[in-house]
Amino acid sequence: MKTFYELQMALQTIGQQYKKSEEAYTAVLTDTTSTGEQIQAAEKTKNELKMRFDGIKQQHDALEAEQKAKLANQKGVGAIEDPQQKVTAAKAELYRNTIRKQPVSSEVKALLGDDTTGGNKFLPKTVSTQIITEPKVKNPLRGHSDYSQITNLEIPKLSFTIDDDDFIEDGETAKEMKLTGDTVQFGRHKTKIIAEVSETVINGTDTALVSEVDKGLESGVAAKERKVAFAKTPKVGEEHMSFYRTGTPSYLAIKSVSGADLYESITNAIADLHEDYRENAKVFMKFSDYLKIVKTLANGSATLYSAQPEQIIGKPVVFTDAAVKPVIGDFSYSHFNYDLNALYDTDKNVKTGMHQFVVTAYFDHQIKLASAFRIADVTPVP
Structure with missing residues (x-):
């Protein structure tokens, strides 16, 4: 038996042919030069297509009624046809039932990619991945840093090597790899x-609930990434995650390059990078610092204010107050x-009456090679 979709397409095709046969029959009838045989032939074609159309429509309507009856007997997520709405409803049940300490249906767990057993507290794959990959609060490093979701990840520091370590032309990189190893x-x-x-x-509504919880979780993850990467005083155990790490031992610290002013220190830092890193280098800086540079260089002229940051700094610029x-x-x-x-x-803040949906995530930020970065530091000339 044909599927509902196939019957729907056939009904549309035969319906169009039947409409044309009616028009052709009318044309033959109104044409005074038509013979009786031509009229009979046109009528026969029209009647055959009408019979075919009625037969297909009968099967189509019966199958449609059967599908509607099945959907009517289903409840919750199973009754939703649209894939996106189905995921939204599933996530809403996960959030709502978890907050209310109620069980989450096996159908919802299966749909969201959770194949573990009943009383688990693991975040389903669909939700977990989205929280990490689609933040609402912007972490400026996204789109520039690498991201992955792999347990016990270990990767090489360099994407390729040739024969021996002597091939590494940058002396700082060679020294760093000798001291720290070639993997992360x-x-x-x-x-x-x-x-x-x-x-x-x-x-x-499901949409409002999912939007509110997703926004909070995704924004929290992005904010945490930004915080640890640009922490001036990192937390204990998170020192290695910060670009401003002082280094224990000292060779882990990112080299500072100074200049008489901010513009000179940035350009000096770019020049100090080995060409392998300089080619793809970007500058992460505060917008207020950039405006100071433009104001100094412009010296009263408005021309530089309309220029792109890359034209002034010499490399792509990403602004972040962090x-x-x-x-x-x-x-x-x-x-x-x-x-x-x-x-x-989940928990509840008894003082505010707000419910809290809490996600405990495990992550790490590794600066694979400290020698691929520089910190611009200003040392004014006395």
Whole structure:
């Protein structure tokens, strides 16, 4: 038996042919030169197509009624046909039921990619991946740094080698790899991201609930990434994640390059990079610092204010207030990795009455090669 879709297409095709046969029959009838045989032939064609159309429509309507009856008997996520709406409804059930301490249906877990058993607290793959890859708060490193979701990740520091280490022309890179090895091992550093939602949102539409929780979780992840990468005083255990790390031992620190002013220190830092890193280098800096540079260089002229930052600095510029000192380098050597197993839990703030959906994620930020970066530091001339 043909599928509902096939019957739908056939009904459309035969319907068009039948309409044309009616028009042809009318044309023959109104043509005074038509013979009786021509009229009979046109009528026969029209009647045959009408019979075919009615037969297909009968089968089409019966199958449509059967499908509607099945959907009517289904409840919840199973009754939704649109794939995007189905995922939204599934996520809403996960968030709503988890906050209310109610069980989440096996259908929802299967749809969101959770193949573990009943009372688990693991965040389903669909939700976990989206939280990491689609932030609402912007982390400026996204699109420049590398990102992955691999447990116990270990990667080479360089994408290729030729014969021996002597091939590495940059002396700082060769020294760094000799001291630290040629691979990077990613650890598991715990962070908790909390999305707060009110009772009215929980009782509201699926779309509103999912949007509110997703926005909170995704923004929290992005904000945490930005915070650890540009931390002037990193937390204990997170020192290696910051571009401003002082280095323990000292060779882990990113080299500072100074100049008489900010513009000179940035251009000096770019020039100080080895050409392998300089070619793909970008400058991460505060917008306020950039405006100071333009104001100094413009010297009262408005011309430079309309120029692109890259034309002034000499390399692509990414603005972020988190960069207390400009960071210059090839940001493909900055890599964030997340453990696949993110955990979720809930709590309630009794003072505010807000419900909290909490995700515990494990991640690491590794600067694969410190020699691929420079910090621009100003040392005014006495």
